[in-house]
Amino acid sequence: MKLQKACKHCSFITEEDTCPLCGNQTSRDWQGYVIIVDHTRSEIAKRMGINVNGKFALKVR
Numbered sequence: 344m345k346l347q348k349a350c351k352h353c354s355f356i357t358e359e360d361t362c363p364l365c366g367n368q369t370s371r372d373w374q375g376y377v378i379i380v381d382h383t384r385s386e387i388a389k390r391m392g393i394n395v396n397g398k399f400a401l402k403v404r
C-alpha cells in the first residue's frame with residue numbers, strides 16, 4: 344500500500360504530492376478520515392465544505 348497524503352487546503356486524501364482537486368500541496372502529517380459517498384446528502388460534507396465524493400482527512404498539519 345502506498346503512502347497516503349492529505350491536501351492542506353481541502354483535506355482530500357491522495358497518493359500524489361499535489362491535490363488532484365485543488366492543486367495545493369499535500370501533507371503526510373494528517374489524522375483520521377471520513378469517506379464521503381454521497382456529498383449531496385452528507386451532513387459532514389456540508390460542514391466541511393466538500394462538494395465531491397472521496398476520502399477526506401479530519402486533521403491536516
Ligand SMILES: [Zn+2]
Nearest residue numbers: 350353362365
Ligand atoms: Zn485539495
